[in-house]
Amino acid sequence: MSIRSILMAGAMGVTLMPGQAVGQSGTGATPAAATPNPFAITNVKRVPVSKAVFGDAAVIVNARDDGFIEVAAAGPTKTVFLQLRTMAARAWVDSTSRMMRARPRRSQEPKNYRADIGEHRSSATMAVQRTITNGESSYSLSFADSATGAFTVPIESSEADVFLAIMRKAVTQSAKLLDKPDTTARADSAPPAPKKKKPAAKRTASPPAQTPATSTQPAGAQPAPTTSKPATTTKPTTTPPKPASSTPTPV
Numbered sequence: 479m480s481i482r483s484i485l486m487a488g489a490m491g492v493t494l495m496p497g498q499a500v501g502q503s504g505t506g507a508t509p510a511a512a513t514p515n516p517f518a519i520t521n522v523k524r525v526p527v528s529k530a531v532f533g534d535a536a537v538i539v540n541a542r543d544d545g546f547i548e549v550a551a552a553g554p555t556k557t558v559f560l561q562l563r564t565m566a567a568r569a570w571v572d573s574t575s576r577m578m579r580a581r582p583r584r585s586q587e588p589k590n591y592r593a594d595i596g597e598h599r600s601s602a603t604m605a606v607q608r609t610i611t612n613g614e615s616s617y618s619l620s621f622a623d624s625a626t627g628a629f630t631v632p633i634e635s636s637e638a639d640v641f642l643a644i645m646r647k648a649v650t651q652s653a654k655l656l657d658k659p660d661t662t663a664r665a666d667s668a669p670p671a672p673k674k675k676k677p678a679a680k681r682t683a684s685p686p687a688q689t690p691a692t693s694t695q696p697a698g699a700q701p702a703p704t705t706s707k708p709a710t711t712t713k714p715t716t717t718p719p720k721p722a723s724s725t726p727t728p729v
Contacts, residue, residue: 524548525651528644532619533631537641541648543655549604551621553629558621560597560604564652570595571646574606578638584613600624606638 523543530537540548547567549560562570574593582589594605601624609616617638622628633641 523655525655527648527651530640530644532637532641533633535619535621535629535631537619537644539644539648541651541655543652545652545656547645547648547652551604551619553621553631556623556626556629558602558604558623558626558629560600560602560621562595562604563598564649564656566595566598567645568649568653571642571649574642577606577608578642582610585610586612606641608638 525541525543527539527541528537529539534554536552538548538550542548545564547562547564549562551558551560570593577591577593580591588609588611591608591610592605594603596603601622603620603622605620605622607618607620607630609618615635616632617635618630618632619641620628620630
């Protein structure tokens with residue numbers, strides 16, 4: 479089994495199980511005070527970002543939804559756990575990226591560059607170091623904890639790029655988790671969704687409407703019955719005959 483597999487298994491065992499120390503004495507084993515498990519199940523949501531080996535150190539990086547990023551590094555002799563603020567980690571990633579892209583003047587004297595980030599309200603730190611000698615760069619990762627000391631592991635240039643990309647991804651993921659929707663808002667307080675406009679239906683030409691006969695009757699009135707008048711008959715006018723003249727004729 480390679481040393482990287484052993485270190486990765488050690489990092490998984492140390493970070494995923496509650497830490498306990500067992501002291502030996504003449505009377506028997508006495509458990510020491512248990513240290514809090516950094517990966518204990520709580521209300522904080524964690525999203526795994528990476529589990530990788532850099533040099534002789536196994537590193538686990540998680541993003542959380544409370545504005546923090548977890549970094550657990552297991553070196554050859556010790557393990558360091560850090561909780562970094564998301565905004566501080568973003569600034570550290572930007573400054574470390576500029577440090578790695580810098581092109582200083584060629585000099586025979588070695589030049590050392592270091593990008594540090596510390597845990598909030600703690601003395602635990604993490605750093606990427608770059609040493610330039612005669613134009614050639616060498617890199618290393620450093621993890622420190624006030625309780626157990628520090629360790630530094632040399633890494634390749636490609637490993638430094640990968641580690642920086644992992645931290646950038648953790649920052650992005652943690653920022654997305656912070657923008658989670660508010661589930662406590664009432665449903666009626668949400669703005670109504672915009673209505674989709676239906677496409678206008680094509681109208682077919684209708685036949686010309688016939689105009690009904692106009693009626694002067696009010697609406698709702700029964701139509702008056704039509705009464706047919708009898709045809710009028712014209713009687714012939716007869717003139718009475720004139721009476722004969724009664725004047726006597728002379729004899």
